[in-house]
Amino acid sequence: MTATSASTSTQGIKTVLHPVSDLAKAKAVYAALLGVEPQTDESYYVGFEAGGQHIGLLPGGGPQGLTSSLAYWHVPDIEAKVAEVTAAGATVKDAAHDVGGGRLVATVVDPDGNLIGLLQDN
Numbered sequence: 753m754t755a756t757s758a759s760t761s762t763q764g765i766k767t768v769l770h771p772v773s774d775l776a777k778a779k780a781v782y783a784a785l786l787g788v789e790p791q792t793d794e795s796y797y798v799g800f801e802a803g804g805q806h807i808g809l810l811p812g813g814g815p816q817g818l819t820s821s822l823a824y825w826h827v828p829d830i831e832a833k834v835a836e837v838t839a840a841g842a843t844v845k846d847a848a849h850d851v852g853g854g855r856l857v858a859t860v861v862d863p864d865g866n867l868i869g870l871l872q873d874n
């Protein structure tokens with residue numbers, strides 16, 4: 753492993769977002785599944801913290817317009833990881849941007865059209 757690879761390795765998938773059509777029904781199902789109440793409970797987003805994972809529910813797919821679940825790989829340097837995966841053949845869908853509290857997210861697309869989420873907490 754090179755120094756570059758080591759500095760941009762992932763910290764694993766820790767965040768998964770799910771588009772939902774009925775937020776109240778989905779919230780009940782995920783609360784039962786995870787055994788906890790939501791940590792964030794807003795009309796535009798419901799988020800759970802369980803087992804070191806963050807599970808988010810986005811009514812109507814949220815501003816991203818998600819039509820399927822999206823897993824976010826946590827990385828220490830999002831710009832470096834975007835550069836690394838695009839050099840390997842991915843394309844950028846959504847460039848790195850702040851979603852609040854210094855948290856940066858980006859979305860890339862693999863050669864088969866699969867979305868890959870990247871997330872950097874500061």
